[in-house]
Each structure stands twice: as structure tokens, then as C-alpha cells.
Amino acid sequence: MRIPCPFCGSRDSQEFSFLGQAGLKRPDPTAPDAQKQFHDYVHIRDNKAGVTKELWLHANGCRSWIIVERNTLTHEVTGSEFASPMTKEAAQ
């Protein structure tokens, strides 16, 4: 599988390591139902059949965290972007 790194260009997936679903928001620890929210934040994932957004680290490359859009049914990778706005700014 090839992954398009927004900095390095198209690279083999062996250069990357996978973290998991992108876009998770850490819950407010002072909320009344914080325990339930944290349980979901840590354990509950969508497991979608179709287009997903995932966090990958270009570990053996530019060492940037990126968000990759991938179809779990076809393994087609349709796009990627820097996970951090700071990295995006530094790459311009």
C-alpha cells in the first residue's frame, strides 16, 4: 500500500506506523458524566466499512503525524493532510 505523505510525497506504507481513528476529542474531565465519556473516548470506535480518517505517523520519514483518508472496503487511499496546523504551517 502506498501512502501520500503531504511533505515527502508517495511512500511505501512500511515507512509509517498506524495509531487509529482520527478526530477524537478528549472529553472534559469535570463533566458530570466524565467517566462514561472517557470510557467511550478510550474504547469505543466506529469500525466503519467505507471511507475512514486515520492517524498515521511517518516514523521512518519526515516524522510528521498525518491524517489519511482510506476506504476500508477497497484499501484505496484518497487523501492525506497534516494532523497539526503547526506542522502544516512549517511545511509551507
Place this chain on the structure above:
Amino acid sequence: MANLIPRSALAPFLHAGHHGAVNKSGVILREVSNCALAEVTAFKGQKNALAAAIVTSFGITLPEANKIASKDGVTFVSVGPGKWLVTGEGEAERDLVARLEKAAGTLAAVVDQSDARAVVEISGEKARLALAKGVMVDLDPVVFQTGDAAVSFAVQFWITLWQTSDAPTFRIAVFRSMGRDLLHWLENSAAEFGYEI
């Protein structure tokens, strides 16, 4: 402070002479010693200011992704967003880190890597074929030419690779403790073409 004596990362493992296939010399390997190394990382929001400071101090425009830029023995290799590996040779070796620190001021972190990396130079008409056996980026001259760089994966380790001439000449920087393994792989890979050290 103790007076530290510089020691080559690879000298004990380099056996001068001709090796591999007889009557052929497709590859030339050598260690790039006497080379100062530093990594420069721009602080948040300071990349453009750093670029201007480097132009003023070194006369070099910071290279974009996958590129290098050189002048007067100093080479900047792009290694990530806002990050560069800098090499200094000849006159530039002695005071590279101090010059970078002065130029960068509060705009970037400068970390001396001189004794942290081993750098090997691979040249010769078969250099590209010898490297292609383990390097995961496409080295075809159509897409990888003099002035191009890549941070990638080769054999078992993280490498910084760049091309310095059309000979072709390539340089690979790895963590110093990986230098011997890199050399071992290069020697095996180059053996069929015949190689000189």
C-alpha cells in the same frame, strides 16, 4: 572541559582497496569524515524569519521538501516540516554549529549532530543500482536527481539520503551506531559491480 579527540565512526571497518567482482569498479564507497553536522528546527511560526536569517548568514535559501541547497561547503538537507540537517565541510566544519546558533538566535533550535551520525558517500556508475536493492524511494534519474533528498527507510534503518552530483554521487546519513551495518549492507550490495574503498 576535557579535550575530546574526534574519532571516525567507520574507519575501523573500512578496508582500503578493490573488493567484489574482479576487473570491475562500479561503485566507490567512502566515509565522509571531517564533516560537522547539525539539525535545525524552526520554532512555531518562525520559519519565514529563519529563512531570511539563513539567507543573510549563509547566502542559502532554505530548501523545500525533498531538496538540498549548498554554498561554500555548507549544505542544508530538508528532513521534515521546518527541519533541516546541515553539513559543514572544509572551512565550514570548524564553526558550523556556532554560526547556525548565531544566525538562528531565538528562531530555531540548533542541535549539534557531528558525533551522532555517520555519513557515507556512494558514487560510481553502478551506485544507483547498488542502492536500489535496499532503499525504498525511487532513485531513477527521471525522478531523483542531483539536489534531491529523501528521508526514508533502507534495509533496517532510518536514513537521510541526498544526491550531490550527476556521477552519480549519493550521501547517506544514519545514526552513528548504525554506520557499520549500513556499510556492511552497501558492501554486499555493491560486490557484484566491484567496488573501491
